[in-house]
Amino acid sequence: MQKLLSAALAAVLLVIPAVGWTQSRIKDIAAIEGVRTNQLVGYGLVVGLNGTGDSLRNSPFTRQSLEGMMERLGVNIRDANPNTKNLAAVMVTAELPAFATPGARIDVNVSALGDAKSLQGGTLVVTSLQGADGQVYAVAQGSIQTGAVSGQGASGSSVTRGVPTAGRIASGATVELETGFSLDQMHELRLTLRNPDFTTAQRVAAAVNAVYPNSALAENGSVIALRPPVQLGMAGFISRVENLPVQVDMPARVIVDEVNGVIVMGENVRVSTVAIAQGNLTVSVQETPFVSQPAPFSGGETTVVPESEVTIEEELGREIRIVEGSTSLQTLVNGLNALGVTPRDMISILQAIKAAGALQADIEVM
Numbered sequence: 001m002q003k004l005l006s007a008a009l010a011a012v013l014l015v016i017p018a019v020g021w022t023q024s025r026i027k028d029i030a031a032i033e034g035v036r037t038n039q040l041v042g043y044g045l046v047v048g049l050n051g052t053g054d055s056l057r058n059s060p061f062t063r064q065s066l067e068g069m070m071e072r073l074g075v076n077i078r079d080a081n082p083n084t085k086n087l088a089a090v091m092v093t094a095e096l097p098a099f100a101t102p103g104a105r106i107d108v109n110v111s112a113l114g115d116a117k118s119l120q121g122g123t124l125v126v127t128s129l130q131g132a133d134g135q136v137y138a139v140a141q142g143s144i145q146t147g148a149v150s151g152q153g154a155s156g157s158s159v160t161r162g163v164p165t166a167g168r169i170a171s172g173a174t175v176e177l178e179t180g181f182s183l184d185q186m187h188e189l190r191l192t193l194r195n196p197d198f199t200t201a202q203r204v205a206a207a208v209n210a211v212y213p214n215s216a217l218a219e220n221g222s223v224i225a226l227r228p229p230v231q232l233g234m235a236g237f238i239s240r241v242e243n244l245p246v247q248v249d250m251p252a253r254v255i256v257d258e259v260n261g262v263i264v265m266g267e268n269v270r271v272s273t274v275a276i277a278q279g280n281l282t283v284s285v286q287e288t289p290f291v292s293q294p295a296p297f298s299g300g301e302t303t304v305v306p307e308s309e310v311t312i313e314e315e316l317g318r319e320i321r322i323v324e325g326s327t328s329l330q331t332l333v334n335g336l337n338a339l340g341v342t343p344r345d346m347i348s349i350l351q352a353i354k355a356a357g358a359l360q361a362d363i364e365v366m
Contacts, residue, residue, distance in 0.1 A: 044127030
């Protein structure tokens, strides 16, 4: 009896085709509303440059910053005429991660503002980094690493590899203030799809409700509202939800980059029955010089007469191909490759198919 059941089960498995859909985790296709990075920006000075900094005559903001910094340190140089080229005014940028706490270290990027030649070997002086609300969230300071190499000869020739006027300080800023986002105090959370789609939003809600009934609701094609069960906290609920697999749906779309000759087509692109012909005529004109020699004692002159030869060649292997209705992406690509078309020719063919109403997809030209 057991052998018969095993044989019957094997027969059923052979009859039912395996589903080959690819699935993605929810964390890879959606973002949690409110859980994001925050951009920080600040203005500071870089000191210790080897004569490659700003010219104080051409960069008045650098001079004013130097005077203000020295005054805070108890030195008055406003009546002096400093002519140093060992410092540069810079913009400092950073990204504050979600849930960053005071004392955490983050990386910062440093970019020159004036006419500095290089920031290599410089040190950023204490710089406050502000958010969009004007509050100081971090303080940056440290040695700059540019990763660039530059050299200049006495005759004025120079060589540069990389960008010496921009650098990075690894773990160069200390977080001083939290963003104030309290996840544990929230009773409802919203997921935002990175590629809005009504079908995908409904599938995400269904996948969550299959494990945690009545916990998810798709509000529209982009937002899915989540409410955790009583026995789970918000963080624990998210950690389970974000790993659930979901089949992602995507519209039929063709992306065309005419500059670089790149075409990207989704798997849902379909083509109705259409005939395609592609071929090129090559017209070549060849000029061959011909020397005209006069007859003896005729009194004529020897001249060079151009002789032209015009030929027209048509590339072989070009023929009309019929693409059947409801053709898949693979069949379409195989048919176009059989015509021997280049990517740039394929762009023109796809646009012509779309104009004929046979391409069931949107074409987006970049």
